[in-house]
Amino acid sequence: MEPVRTDFDSKVLHARQLLREGRDIPPSLVAEEVQRSWSRSLKHGLREHDRVLFNPVSAAQLRRLDDTHRVLLDHAAPELQRLFAALDNAHWVIACLEARGTVVKALGGQSAALRDIATALRPGLNLSENVAGTSAPGCALEERRPVIVRGSEHFLEEIHMCACVAVPIFDPAGDLAGVLNASRHHHAPSIGILEPLALTARAIENRMVNALPDALHLRLHYSAELVGTPMCGLLAISRDGRLLGANPLARQLLELDMLPGTAQCAQTVFQCGLGPLLDMLRKHGRTPTPLHCHNGVRLHVCLADDAHPRPFTAPVPRPAVAAGAPHAARASTPSMLADSKLSLRIHQAERAFARNIPVLINGETGTGKEVLARHLHDGGPRASGPFVAINCSAIPSGLIESELFGYDDGAFTGARRGGMAGRFEQANGGTLFLDEIGDMPLELQARLLRVLQERTLTRLGSTRSIALDCSVICATHRDLAQRVASGEFREDLYYRVNGLRVTLPALRERSDLDALIDHLLAREAAPATPALTAAARDCLHRHDWPGNIRELQQVLRLGAALAEAGCIDVGHLPPELTDAPLSLPAEAPRDGQAQCADGKATLQQAEAEAVRAAFLRHDGNVSATARTLGIARATLYRKLRSYGLLADAEA
Missing domain, CATH: 3.40.50.300 (P-loop containing nucleotide triphosphate hydrolases)
Known part of the structure; x- marks a missing residue:
């Protein structure tokens, strides 16, 4: 054992000397990911003799750490306990670090032999590369893949006694959630914990996907035999067919981008609609079903054991519920998602x-x-x-x-x-x-x-x-x-x-007023939803809505109650919406006719001319004018009215 260790250390010392001299380092001396980490550590201004790992961590810091990363801890702690119980506890310290490199959970190190390693991996300690230089967890966070760092491969001399293995953890959206690390004293050329650590990281990732609320979970793999095992890909789909999250293997198999920011849907991944897909999977139960995917690959897919048995369809708007009832507002939420910026x-x-x-x-x-x-x-x-x-x-x-x-x-x-x-x-x-x-x-x-x-x-x-x-x-x-x-x-x-x-924008500022009106009317007047006449809809567009969505709900409820022959007309709306003037008043100022005392046109007059010019250029088309000016239709209606151009808009 001793000659092997000496040979390893000699190679690393030679590589360090080449680094100091600015010369290329052969991969036979040190792995390329370690070389890259050394270079980054130097750029961070670190020196080999720095001592940063034994600084005290306050109780207040630990409380904030536990509070901030509670979700990661809830998923990681049970799997860490399971791994630790399977190890030779006297020789290993295992830890979970959050995505910025701070240790949030550690197990082991009760023996005197491991006390120094346990101190270097205690909760609250930051092991990111910019703080601690090259280490397995810091390097894994930067490289986003498993890393082994042994002995003098560590940048700081104070942890040369460690041999460390780290594996990154990815959340259901594909973002880096943290890293798992296992450390022991550096005394052997090989480390056999990489595979158990990787399996533990996968179990944590699967826990995160399975914990996504209100989701249907699909299992998938190239091999039908592996679909029902922890080695499978895991995909979560929402009730309207959006991909809510996936574990790394599912993203790899399906060639998915980061989720869910891309708002991908199940129909773009599988070569069939969501309804037929779920019908097919339910028909086969736990038996994997071969399916062709968007990337041309055929995968075996089945519903997870915990899949909800009820039909999986897009939510239908429900009648209004009393304000004090639990979940009363949930049905209203889709009304907030029609505006693309607000939806994001x-x-x-x-x-x-x-x-x-x-x-x-x-x-x-x-x-x-x-x-x-x-x-x-x-x-x-x-x-x-x-x-x-x-x-x-x-x-x-x-x-x-x-x-x-x-x-x-x-x-x-x-x-x-x-x-x-x-x-x-x-x-x-x-x-x-x-x-x-x-x-x-x-x-x-x-x-x-x-x-x-x-x-x-x-x-x-x-x-x-x-x-x-x-x-x-x-x-x-x-x-x-x-x-x-x-x-x-x-x-x-x-x-x-x-x-x-x-x-949340005021109703007068939203770009999706028509979609919002239709949604709320369908909910407030279910099951027999009356139609809005064009004149009534225009009245709704012209109103400033000081009471916002709450006021719109009341107006639509009144209109539905007074509707005749299945239609809501102007006469069915409150007077404050229908009393707006419809005729064109005195012509708005044009091209410098009305000026301030110093001879300069006011900003309001300039805006009025810009609105009038755009409106005339588009032959009175409100939608096209609003797009040109970069404002919402409701905002344009308000400006048309305030600048005396409303009669043109009505024409």
Whole structure:
């Protein structure tokens, strides 16, 4: 053993000398991925004698780490335990690192012989290349493939005693989620843990795909014999046929791009429609079915054992549900997805929320903030738990603390016997929606921040801590950044709740008004949906909608109730929509006729002329004019009316 180790170390020392001299290093001395990592380490300004791996990690850092990467930990921890139990525990330390290189979970190292390695792999330590130089986990994160680094191949001398193997973990979208690492003392030329570590990483990836909510899971492989094993490809499909996620093997077999950002659908992957595909798979049950794919490859496919037996069809809009009922707003969510830009942002919010990243929703009253919050809950990791909504601006300031955190028996005069659970406790295992958080009293913000960070709370009048496990979504119509600047909102709380911000546009700013009208009308007037006359639809386009979607729902509900002969006409709409002037008033200023006192045309006049010119150039075609000006049709209608051009638009 000793001569082999000496020969290995001699080769590495020779390679290091060639690196210092700027000369090429033969692959026979050191693997090319290690050479590339050495070069990157030098560019990061690291030196071989640096000592960075034994710096202390605070308890607060560990709490934040556990909170931020809870989803990864939930999937990785059971598989790490299974691997660790199968190893010779006295010789290995295994760890899971998140995508930026910080250790989030480690097992092993209780023996004195492994204490130094366990210290170098303790949770909270950053092993990315820019911090720790060449190591197996840092290199695997950069190379995005399995890496072995032994002894003096490590860039820093302080970990030359280690032999390490690392395998990357990819999430269902194809993004790098983290890396698994196994380390022991460097004393042998070969390491036999790569395959078990790779299988563990695959099991974690499969767990992530299987955990995707409201999905149907397909198993696939070239070989029919491997379809039912952990070695198969795994694909998750939504109820409307979108590809929600896949494990790396499925992406490789199907030649898929990153998911789900490309919004690919099942019909583009398999050479048949979604309905026939599912009918065929259900018919064969667990028996793999040969299918031709878009890339010309024939794969064997079957439904996963946990596939939901009910028909898998696109969702049908449901009648409106009482606001207090659970999941009441879920049916409204498709109305938010017709606008392409908004659809992309909501899709990003779904992904962030699924990974326990806080979501902050901005928007005017009536734009659907609670609708989106319920949608995120229904598709999130705690969908089976309760959805608890609280309007922070509607609770008296003297009661908001007891409302949020609850109280014990005798906490104050008039307290309910036995105490009362607060909204946070009621939301345990589910989602708490804090609406209008921008109006929360400043003195309560500090306590909310502490609860969100520590994931524990204490009732009023109690000293007992209660563990908290719930998702939190916040919403406001205010500009929180501006309130932070004015001292009305805590900066640390702002950054805690603003993981991803989604701004819901006002109805007058949306580009999909027609699709939204049709969707809401079908839902509000089901099952017999009346038609809108052209004049009634134009009235809807001309309105500014100060109440946004909520106001539109009421208008359509009224129109459906008053409709005659299956049609909603102008007379069936509220007066505030039908009283708009339809005739052309005095001609708008033209080409410098009306000017400011200094002889220059006003900006409003210039805009009016631009709108008029584009409108005339397109012969009164509103859609073409809106495209030319780069604005929504609803916005154009409003400008046509304000500039006195409405009669032209009506013509």
